[in-house]
Amino acid sequence: MPERPPAGQPSLLDPFEIGGVPISNRILLAPLAGIGNWFVRLQAKRYGAGLVVSEMVSSFGLHYGNDKTINELMRIHPDEHPVSMQLFGQEPEAMESGARIAASSGADLIDINMGCPVPKVRKTGAGAELLADPELALELARAAARGSGLPVTVKIRSGLMPGDRSGFDLAIRLVEEAGVAAIGFHPRVAKQGHKGQPDYGMARELSQRIDVPMIISGGLSSADAARDAYDESGADAVMIARGALGYPWVFAELTGQRFEAPEPDEVMNELLWVIDRAEEHMGTDRAGRYLRKFYPWYLDRVDVPKLVRSELCQTAGLERAREIVAGIRDGMPVAV
Numbered sequence: 001m002p003e004r005p006p007a008g009q010p011s012l013l014d015p016f017e018i019g020g021v022p023i024s025n026r027i028l029l030a031p032l033a034g035i036g037n038w039f040v041r042l043q044a045k046r047y048g049a050g051l052v053v054s055e056m057v058s059s060f061g062l063h064y065g066n067d068k069t070i071n072e073l074m075r076i077h078p079d080e081h082p083v084s085m086q087l088f089g090q091e092p093e094a095m096e097s098g099a100r101i102a103a104s105s106g107a108d109l110i111d112i113n114m115g116c117p118v119p120k121v122r123k124t125g126a127g128a129e130l131l132a133d134p135e136l137a138l139e140l141a142r143a144a145a146r147g148s149g150l151p152v153t154v155k156i157r158s159g160l161m162p163g164d165r166s167g168f169d170l171a172i173r174l175v176e177e178a179g180v181a182a183i184g185f186h187p188r189v190a191k192q193g194h195k196g197q198p199d200y201g202m203a204r205e206l207s208q209r210i211d212v213p214m215i216i217s218g219g220l221s222s223a224d225a226a227r228d229a230y231d232e233s234g235a236d237a238v239m240i241a242r243g244a245l246g247y248p249w250v251f252a253e254l255t256g257q258r259f260e261a262p263e264p265d266e267v268m269n270e271l272l273w274v275i276d277r278a279e280e281h282m283g284t285d286r287a288g289r290y291l292r293k294f295y296p297w298y299l300d301r302v303d304v305p306k307l308v309r310s311e312l313c314q315t316a317g318l319e320r321a322r323e324i325v326a327g328i329r330d331g332m333p334v335a336v
């Protein structure tokens with residue numbers, strides 16, 4: 001293994017703080033919309049993540065007391081602390097009360113989404129669109145701090161279009177003028193979506209300009225890629241996103257708890273754990289439908305006949321899913 005990290009940069013295993021909240025290591029689970037609920041976060045924690053961030057939650061949904069937003073998306077498991085709840089929105093009053101509710105639900109930190117490139121979100125003025133309205137972005141960060149009384153962090157893109165650095169400039173202002181306690185920096189412009197090489201050089205520049213932690217996001221598809229991004233960007237911490245889908249072992253690899261890839265039976269047992277937690281979270285019927293997007297992530301790690309794979313990915317029945325997964329685990333894929 002290469003000597004890492006370079007002299008001067010702490011080890012990924014060293015603790016750090018965000019706004020006074022102690023974090024046991026520098027390996028974080030990134031926010032993942034539609035995915036990062038309490039049990040996905042708990043899973044990352046079980047494998048060693050130092051901090052987990054929720055999927056983006058609508059500040060309006062919280063403000064107006066939407067049932068699902070409050071009861072499902074604000075659900076926090078006692079073993080997942082410290083946890084950061086990510087909010088999105090473009091209205092300071094809703095952000096203030098949303099952050100208040102997130103704090104009373106047990107969040108340790110509030111994160112604001114200023115990076116979402118999805119048109120449905122940008123059209124409302126939220127997500128990456130806030131790069132075009134820096135004054136509003138600052139106001140939202142202050143509102144979240146006022147409402148929650150917690151440290152507020154922001155996850156932000158480098159810009160909107162190729163060549164645009166408005167996110168870089170806004171990140172500095174958020175720290176200096178709104179007291180933001182850390183920046184999650186995704187150095188791809190919104191137009192790129194999740195494709196293309198992130199600009200770790202720009203991230204390094206940002207880390208030298210701000211006196212709070214800079215957490216690097218983007219292109220961290222494996223433990224090695226995360227270590228490289230950490231070194232290249234001079235970040236204070238890394239945020240694992242797609243690299244964690246169906247592969248919580250990435251956290252164990254980064255924390256040095258293990259180095260070998262999981263055996264198929266271990267992968268399938270982990271998937272059974274996920275199925276049980278999803279059922280507990282949203283009931284049998286909804287979990288059956290919801291989990292169909294999870295199965296391919298786990299099946300990619302094992303060698304499974306095509307027919308078995310397609311049956312699992314299409315089944316909406318949890319009992320059938322459990323049968324198929326247990327069959328794969330026991331080396332006896334269930335006949336289809």
Ligand SMILES: Cc1cc2nc3c(=O)[nH]c(=O)nc-3n(C[C@H](O)[C@H](O)[C@H](O)COP(=O)(O)O)c2cc1C
Pocket residue numbers: 030031032033034054055056086113114115116155186194217218219220221240241242243
């Ligand atoms: C399915 C999916 C959902 C995401 N949801 C969010 C989100 O809710 N909030 C956010 O700030 N970023 C979100 N992101 C962006 C990721 O947190 C991360 O910045 C991005 O995937 C780049 O990292 P990667 O290249 O290592 O995957 C999402 C990305 C994906 C692929």
